[in-house]
Amino acid sequence: MSGRRVGLERKKMLAGYVYIAPWAIGFALFMCYPLIYSLWLSFHEVVGVGNFELESVGWDNFNKAFVLDTQFIPLFISVIQDAVINTPLILVFSLFIAILLNHNIRGRAFFRAAFFLPVLIGSGLAMQQLLYAGVGKDTLVNGIGVPDEVFLYMGPTFSQIVFDMLSRLTIIFWKTGVQILLFLAGLQGVSVSLYESARCDGATEWEMFWKITLPLMTPIILLNLVYTCVDSFTDINNRMMIYIKDTAFTNIQMGYASGMGWIYFMFIFILLILVFVSTRRLVVYTGEK
Template identity: 85%
Template structure:
């Protein structure tokens, strides 16, 4: 009998399924039921905490979030604004650092470790204490020492924009470790022969960046964009996450807290779908026909 050979594309798909199988099994065992129960809980009001006595309220919790809760909508908009501002800054800064670290310089391994070190301690108690101490708010701006006359000359609107940008830099520096490593992996996967051929044709480094580097790392850019959005919206210090947790477990409004969580989740999910669909034609995958 003739042996049936598996094509290269099929092997790649099978390898992908093998890699995601542990996550899929873990999700089905430990996450699927809690998610389904929280969705069911969002349409109810908890009247008895001990035995979870529930009373169906339909869409009442969702209506309360947008019509009655005076804190949810302003906080929701503020969190979105922070993500919209921080995400491009994180991507641009991490790509810039990755390009620098991709060159052969002395101490390259040390600098790579230095940029990844905040990932190990940034989500723990140390980072929380730094944030409580004011890091990321006024600390960096005061350290730079921008004269007050400069802000007066720029006007209130532009000076506030500059002040907000400077105040974000400390936190942004702490959130670029994973992105830098992913960009490094993408940059090192670009064949050196492409750059050598372009230089022989007279291309400059600037042209190489726009014609070779940027298109070939576009899948990594999309990956970092998705990762940064998810990391920003689900960070332990995210004010919306704190508000949902306090609503559900401190104020003992588990049904309403579940509805807030699902509103927040659906927004993030739809945002990521929109990002992927809008950038689909801009992504260059090597090896495609």
């Protein structure tokens, strides 16, 4: 019996390798060399744009980011604050919507498509060009559209609070499509017999959520947590990403931009490691022994 179990586990492991093989091959062919070259470039600076002549500067690019650049640290802290606030809100909202959509309600297919529609629209080139041109920017990026006359009666302080809240809601609505889809897949994988047995024992819906749904959803929660963090830090409208891009291609400081990029990358990498380590004992895998 144990030999059969080992064989099944090995087949699952091989299936996992097969699924990640296309990504691994693509990374080796198209991403590995640019990644290594950007690390090498972070210790140099471009002195000749025409022939791309480089000069070694050692750790100066990294020192410049922390000591001389007055914009890097404030932008870095601002991006971290936005991610810390938005990530739990997105996870809680997407799980709540997924639980509602998992029930047999009228128009369920329509609402599923409606919540996933921003992912399809926002990832398109046409939408990105419209945002760059300023079309709908106040609504899609800065907050839910509200007439200016409404803010005049609120006063500057209260208007700013309302505007920030609406901006946060816009981000949550715009960024939850993938998370809702993943939560729905996880909810549909939970056996109905578990809920039926709990109801026979007199458990309430609230108790079933905390004792059955939430523990079994912890792997999906971890997956969505990692995805949301990466998506937040690498979003095209992220001010840190825009600053690095402008430094490289507008100011032609590619070495310094590479240095900032690697500082940013290492922070995200360490953050994800801490997430995995801190949640290791909280995640429930039903397939484990």
